[in-house]
Amino acid sequence: MSAHYGSGPGEITPDGCAVEFYDLLPVMGEPEIVHGAVPAGASILELGCGTGRILRPLAEYGHPVLGVDESPAMLARLSDLPTVCAQIESLELDRVFDVVLLASTLINADPEQRRAFLGTCRRHVAPGGVVVVQQTDPNWFGTVEPGEHLHDGIRRVIRQVRRAGRRVDVVVDYHVGDRTWTHAFDRHPIDQDELMADLASAGLRFDRLLTDDHTWFTTRRA
Numbered sequence: 001m002s003a004h005y006g007s008g009p010g011e012i013t014p015d016g017c018a019v020e021f022y023d024l025l026p027v028m029g030e031p032e033i034v035h036g037a038v039p040a041g042a043s044i045l046e047l048g049c050g051t052g053r054i055l056r057p058l059a060e061y062g063h064p065v066l067g068v069d070e071s072p073a074m075l076a077r078l079s080d081l082p083t084v085c086a087q088i089e090s091l092e093l094d095r096v097f098d099v100v101l102l103a104s105t106l107i108n109a110d111p112e113q114r115r116a117f118l119g120t121c122r123r124h125v126a127p128g129g130v131v132v133v134q135q136t137d138p139n140w141f142g143t144v145e146p147g148e149h150l151h152d153g154i155r156r157v158i159r160q161v162r163r164a165g166r167r168v169d170v171v172v173d174y175h176v177g178d179r180t181w182t183h184a185f186d187r188h189p190i191d192q193d194e195l196m197a198d199l200a201s202a203g204l205r206f207d208r209l210l211t212d213d214h215t216w217f218t219t220r221r222a
């Protein structure tokens with residue numbers, strides 16, 4: 001078993017994310033990747049939208065959007081956009097979208113949760129629509145080590161890396177000015193056969209890679 005937890009200023013979500021940290025985290029090209037992969041004006045449902053870091057720019061590109069998150073504190077930061085506070089696994093909106101977005105490596109959850117997330121994607125994607133997924137770089141699992149990285153004024157200190165079978169458990173400190181947040185989380189790798197099997201049992205099929213590093217891909221209804 002592994003645990004997700006977080007600490008630091010402000011509200012922390014059940015999966016350990018700090019609301020204030022996500023509110024200041026800049027986009028890292030995600031909206032452009034999604035927007036470039038889908039038709040202009042396509043409706044987008046984001047599962048696990050947080051503060052709308054990715055969803056807001058997509059709305060600004062002209063996409064009708066809906067964000068889903070289990071954290072009211074996260075959703076309070078995008079009160080000007082339509083949102084639903086719910087768990088992804090059991091979501092039943094009774095409507096479908098041109099695009100379902102599962103970003104932020106949420107798919108690297110444990111296999112049972114991953115399959116539930118994919119089921120939710122399938123239930124909410126329109127016929128002819130597309131599910132856009134961001135996964136952890138497959139190379140990361142073998143290469144991640146404790147260390148320090150400075151980017152956009154955010155100092156990320158990977159404090160602890162533990163390998164438990166194929167799963168990797170990580171503790172990261174994020175330092176911004178005089179504020180520090182800690183996030184402990186796990187990541188489960190997904191090999192190609194597992195992905196194909198899980199997509200098939202969700203009623204989805206692999207479509208195409210969007211990036212050379214294999215972190216972004218699309219799937220469609222089978």
Ligand SMILES: C[S@@+](CC[C@H](N)C(=O)[O-])C[C@H]1O[C@@H](n2cnc3c(N)ncnc32)[C@H](O)[C@@H]1O
Binds near residue numbers: 013
């Ligand atoms: C890492 S944050 C990413 C937020 C946003 N996608 C971004 O990139 O800025 C993950 C978000 O997913 C939400 N989340 C995680 N697991 C969830 C679940 N099972 N159901 C609903 N929301 C979930 C968390 O509350 C958090 O806001």
